[in-house]
Structures are given as structure tokens and as C-alpha cells.
Amino acid sequence: MEALVNDWLWRDEYWLPPGVHWRDMEDVEGGDRFPRPRDLLFTLPLAFAFMALRYVFERLVAVPFSKYLGVKDQVRVRAASIPKLETFYKQRSRQPSQSDVASLGKQCGLSQRKIQTWFRHRRNQDRPSNTKKFCEASWRFVFYLLSFTAGLGSLINTPWLWNHRDCWRGFPKQPVAEAHYWYYFLEMGFYLSLLMSVSVDVKRKDFKEQVIHHIATIFLLGFSYCANYVRVGTLVMLVHDSSDFLLESAKMFHYAGWTRLCDSLFVVFALVFLFTRLVVFPFRVVHTTLVLSSEFFQPFFGYYFFNALLLVLQALHVFWAYLILRMVYKFVFLGKVERDERSDAESEVDDNDEEEPEEDGDECSWEQRKGAINSKLASLANNCVLNNLTHQRNINSRMPKAR
Template sequence: MVANGTTAKRRKPSAASQAAAATEPTEPETVVDFVLRRQLELSGGILAAIVVANAFTNPDLHVSTDLTPDPAFHFRSIPARFLHLSFRQPGTDLYFKGRDDGFLIAWWVIAFCFLREATMRWGLRPLARWSGIRSSRAVVRFAEQGWLLVYYSFSWSIGIYINQTSPYRNLNTSEFFKGYPHIALTALTKWYYLVQTAFYLQQILVINLEARRKDYYQMFAHHIITSLLMMSSYVLNWTRIGSAILCTMDLVDITLPLAKLFNYAGWQAASDVTFAVFFLLWIVTRHVIFGRIIWSIIAEAPTILPFGWSSREGYFWSKRTYWAFIGLLGMLQLIICLWFAMILRVLWNMFRGHSAEDTRSDDEDENDLDPSETEDETDATTCDDDDETTASELESSVASLPRNGGETRNGGGAGVRRRRQVAGAVTERIPEFGGANEHAAMDPVRREKAPRQ
């Protein structure tokens, strides 16, 4: 930062430093690094092999009761189980649940690895550069957020359709429990539930394969709890509650990536408006509506359903189940509240201009406050340290704001510009609360050089 408050340009590495870096000994490539570097080819090859095997294999569809409470169509062919929904009831469009559903989940875990990397590499990164973004870090971040926007827009659209065409539409929570157990599902509901489960399992894979960040434990806990809730609710026939919660959560995860995309592209006004919408939706969906769903399980369910357990009938509503669901949902709400407290603290300091202890290292580049700034592309690994951002770092950006109405030694314009940069930084650096996180795709250029913990 120079004296007049403007940011200094990041210097390009000299030829000597580049030559020295090229001659440094490199560590041998690990299996994890190889998988990350070749994830597109590996995942695409596995998917292609399954498709080819299915094409040359008779699916051998037959009716059986081996894995279902009533007769249903089963696949003897293993490749067919990866590609098709299993256990359709004869003469209906409804499907039972069973262990063969794990094949479809595995297919989509691999498919998400392929789709995410392919979409980012061939679609979103070129779009970022076409939009005028030159920073390597901003290009990668733009691609990450673009993928999240694409996925959550798709998943929320399906989720809201399922919810609004179901008896429990408009948060009619009593319908969660009436007629339980809800054993058979429509094809769309079953597919939606299994694909969403695969998405969160793939996110667990991503955050554990790449270098850990400062929000690793929060995101890991969130994804573990979410995956446990989805799989247990599926097996125990509580998919109505699960579908409602998924739809409620996904809406917020559309607005935050959109705000970040606007910020990277330099559309600060659109970013600010979208972030305001995100803030309001966060309160409504993750605290009001989600809290209402939790309360319906606590207070409403015992008045409608008697406690009991019958594996043959698919009735799994014991006191142990009751408290297990409440405990997991309560832990999820606790994580959400912690994230919300961080948002409030950041916004409070931003608008009030209060001081905050600057915990950033002295050599942190101030240019990171303006991700849309054009700069020559350098090795993306030089940006890895900027990815680990905490609330204290956000507050330190806020602390550097002028407190006299934006006036600086160069006049009010620089102060206003600085405020807009910090607003952009707040939008950029808030992690993916509750949804799939902002962790990079399994891309080796984003991994830190330090050994994994």
C-alpha cells in the first residue's frame, strides 16, 4: 500500500527468479496428486467403461422381493444398477428403496467429479477471461462459484417443483408425518434424493483430497452431518422432511455465488444488491423456515405418530430415532448460527468502521481487495495463501476504511472507491455457508506446496 492509499501493482516475477524456480528440485508425485491432475480423464474413463459395459450386458430385469417389502423390478446386471433407478413397483410409477441404490449414488459421485472439472475448464474459465478477468486467482474463483451457481440453480428448481406438487407444500408440516411410513417414492423424488446425497459425498471427497483450509473443520462437520441426515432419512422413510430441508437450504446457495460472480466481473452494484438479497434469504430460510421444520419434529410429530419400530412395515419412529434426528438437526443449526454470527460481525464492522486487529501478514497483497483488477497471469500457486480467510481477516479489511465519511488525502473519491473494494472483499471471502463450499475443484494448481496435515 503506497502513501496516497492506492494499491501497488503486483510485480511480475523476474527472469532470474523464474529460472531459479525452474531449477529447484521437485517432490515426487503422489497418488493423490496424480488423481487430482488427471481427474477429468480418470472419472470420464470410469463413466465411459460403465456405459459401454451396460451396452453389452443384458439388464435382466426381473420381479423379486429379495430386497424390497413388496414385489419390485430388480436388475441382475451390475452396470445397469449404476445407470437406472432400481425397484420400480409393477404397474405403477413408484419406486421402493434398497441397497442397490448405492450404485446410482456411486455413479453420480464420479459424474460430479467429471462435470465440475469439465464445466470449469471448458466453460467457466474461458467465460471469466472473456469477461475481462485477468487474475489467475480470480479466474479460478469465478469458475468455482459459477459451478455452484449452475448446480444449485438446477437442484433448487427440481426441489421446489417436488415440494410444491407434494402434500407438504407451503410448509404444511403436519403432512410430514401423516401417512407415515412413506415407503414408495416417485421417480423424480428418488432420483433427486440420491443425486443430492452423491453431491454432498463428493464434497467430502474434495475437501479431504485438497490442502486443508482454515474453515475445513466447519465444512467437514457440515457435510458429514448433512450426509448422515440424508442417508438415514432415506433409509428410515423420512424423505418428505429431507426434501423440504434440501429445497430450503439450496435457495441461499444460489444467491451467494451469484454475488461473487458479479464481484469478480467488476459489477459491484449488482454484487451489493445480490449480497443484500442473500443476507435476507439466509435469515428467512436457514433460521425461520429451517427452525420451523425442526420445531415440527420436536413438538408436532409426537402428537401425530406413536413411537414404534417395525422393520417389516418400514416404521422407524422410536424415541432413539426421535432424539437422533433432533440432535443432528440441532448441530446443523448450531453451525449455521456460528456462520451467521460471522456475517453479522463482518457487516457491523464494515458499516460502522470500528477498528479490528489486523492479523494479516505484512506481505499480504492488498490487490486481493479488488479481484476484478487486471494483472498478468502468474503461477496460480502464488495465490494459495490468500484462500485461507477468516472473520478476523475480513474485519481487518474493514478496519482500513476511512472513518471520516470516506475522505482521504486524495479526496472523497478514493475513500468511496476503497469502501466499494472492501464491500467486494466481504462478498468474495464469505465461505459457502451450509452448502457445497468454495473449496477448489480437485485441481493440482490450487494445492499448497506444504505437506498435507
């Protein structure tokens, strides 16, 4: 199996510049460390270790800290225990059609309205609490902050941080420092743990984009390590970590209800994100891999594959930048950021379901419906009057009667 993989997957001409072979990059005993593809197997136990550490962190640190900041969970009505409805909910659909509602009503002896109310309560019951979302955000905040600090400390004195041509001098026979080795594998293990736990984490509006981002990041880090694009890879990780911890901190204070601090952190995050992802990343990092690298070697398959992954990340950056600019526009011109526009807003279709009071009978009486309709019409009329009084100062004498 190893010989087959080496012959078909790790062929020299695929991943290395012409004239360079894998044997040229083997470690010398007592000498420098060079990347080896089999080192990637270490990321799997590292991912499980991150998941175990997260479990401990959330319960011993994040939960008490959420209580200290005043994170409050919404009290939701629990759905009654009805086995037939529970089976349908778990095995078929969380959003039953009208025909399904009618069929379930006949099977359970309940009105269609009570069936719909049960499913609404059941969906709301599965929605993640603010404490769960706070714990997830705090875990990512701690990792991104430590990763950015450690990465910056390990790169501050490297020549390729300031002169990107040094990323390619001597490529690919470039030894990997111990600090950069652990920087790489901790990042890969962390993103692999995020991908493995994506099914139990809070499902967000950009869920598909997040999965694509995690997969592209893992492939990018894994391939760049094997082909010894480590110097460029460290720059990519540093650029990403520089804004991620700001977003997670804004989420934490959003769940705690600290609105002003949350919005201030979000504005800082938006500025850092737009600068690093739309300026630094494409015009410095991608330009380095696409243009400057050609001064040192001829393009080969690994060159195109690596740059394709970088362009996938840049496409995701443009998508997220569009969402962020929409939020910044609402914050600046409307004075607030809509909750469903934030990147942590869930994609559940019933997020805005309002709790409706239970009915005593199977059908509402005509008097109750009439009173509710009259109340809504009166509220609408009052809103129209207030709007006219606010925006129309000069009206003729017949306008009051008409109104």
C-alpha cells in the same frame, strides 16, 4: 456380510417406528417405489460423474466466462528452483521456524532474509488464482440454481410443503415419487463429490465447518432416505438451496471485480439466509420433526438420530449467521465488506504477505533502513495531523506549535 449388516446395522427397531418392518416397505412389482438402503450404493458412481462433469464445465464454460467478465489473476513472483528448500516446503513445513531458517541458510549458502523471502514467494505461488476460485463458485452456482428450481417445481403441488403434518401421515409406508428419488440422489452425489474433492478445492477460513457440514448432510440425506424421511428431507434440501446459489453468484462477481453488484447480491443472500436458516428451518422443519411427528408415532432411536443431525446443521447455521451479521454490520456502518470476512477468504496464514524487494547484499545498509524508518514516521505524522484537522475544529493558539 449382508446378513451381518442386516442383523446389526439395519435392525427394524433402530430405524423404524414400533411395529413396522423393512419387509413392509419393499417395492411391489408394477406398484409404488419405496426406499431401500442398498440404493445408496448408487451415490458413489454419481459422485464420480459429478467430478468429471465439473472438470469439463470449468474448462469449457467457466474459464471462458471468467475472461468475459474480466476476472484478472494477480501476477506473483515465482520462487527460484532450490531443491533443498522445496523438499523442506513439501515434506516438513510451509512456515519454517527461526531455527529452521538458520539451518537452511547454512545448507544453501543464503542469508536468512533470502530464505524467508523464498518461502513467502513459494506460499504465494500455491495460493489459488481468482480464475480457479471463480470456476469453483460458478460450478456450485449452476448446481444450486438448477437444484433449487427443480426441487421447487417438484414440491410446489405436494401437500406437505404447505401442511407439515402431511409429512407424517402414513409414515413410514410412504411411496417416493420418481422426481423426489432423483432429487435426493443428485443432492447426495453432489455433496459426496464436494467431500471427495475438498483437498483440492480452495481452502477457506471455515474449512472445518464445511467438512462437518458435508458429512452431516450426507449422513442426514442417507439416513432420511433409508428410514423414509424423504418428505422432510426434501424440505431441508429446498431450504438450503434457496440461499446457496445467491452466495455463489456474489462470489463470482466479487472475483470479477463487480463490487456494487457483488455487495447487492450479498445483502440479498444475507436476508434470505437469515430468514430460511434461523426462522424457517428451526421453527418449521425442526419443529415438525421434534414435535409434530410425536402425534403419529412414538419416539425411537431413528427419531433421536435424525433430529440430532438436524440440530448439528442448525448449530452450523448459527455460526455462519454470526459471520454474516458481522459482514452486514461492516457493510452498513462502514460502507464496505472486508475481504477476509467473506466466507470465501482463504485460511492461509500468509494471505496478507506483502512482496518485499530483493536486497542486493546480505544486509540492508544503515542509510536504507534509516530512510525507510523516517519515511514511515513522516507518513504516520501526516496521518495524525490529518486526523486532528478532521476531528478537532476548535483548538487553542498553542496547538499549532505543539503539533
